[in-house]
Amino acid sequence: MNPHERSINDSQWACVMHPPGAVLKDAVERCQGFSATLREPLRRLEVARGRVVLVIGCGDPLLMASCEPIRSWRRYGSFLVGADHVPLLTEHRGTRVCIDVGLAPWAAGEILGDGVREIGRQPVPLEAFLGRKAERLADSLAQACTWQARF
Numbered sequence: 001m002n003p004h005e006r007s008i009n010d011s012q013w014a015c016v017m018h019p020p021g022a023v024l025k026d027a028v029e030r031c032q033g034f035s036a037t038l039r040e041p042l043r044r045l046e047v048a049r050g051r052v053v054l055v056i057g058c059g060d061p062l063l064m065a066s067c068e069p070i071r072s073w074r075r076y077g078s079f080l081v082g083a084d085h086v087p088l089l090t091e092h093r094g095t096r097v098c099i100d101v102g103l104a105p106w107a108a109g110e111i112l113g114d115g116v117r118e119i120g121r122q123p124v125p126l127e128a129f130l131g132r133k134a135e136r137l138a139d140s141l142a143q144a145c146t147w148q149a150r151f
Contacts (some may be wrong), residue, residue: 060094
């Protein structure tokens with residue numbers, strides 16, 4: 001598992017793809033890990049891609065704001081976004097590690113329960129679905145030292 005790494009002006013980031021196993025290949029459309037240490041804020045536009053996205057993160061939070069309607073910035077560590085979420089502006093600065101799992105909508109319901117259908121079009125903190133388990137997942141991610149251990 002070799003991360004794709006970049007370093008620019010004292011900022012560093014890495015991305016690594018992790019193919020789902022044979023049992024999950026129909027349910028998990030994408031699984032990737034990110035790590036970043038950014039001196040300057042990085043802002044991105046995220047659009048819906050037809051899948052539920054589960055993000056387990058640790059370190060500095062990700063800031064997100066909806067573009068439709070424009071809303072104030074909110075902080076997220078770990079979160080879910082629905083398959084048809086509104087366009088989102090994201091901003092990150094500092095150090096963050098996260099695992100991003102793209103789930104087929106039917107699989108999200110199987111894994112996270114029927115409440116996932118109620119996500120709506122805005123991001124939802126993962127704690128709303130998993131309670132304290134979300135914090136334990138983030139803690140496990142923070143303690144893992146390699147991408148293999150994180151996945």
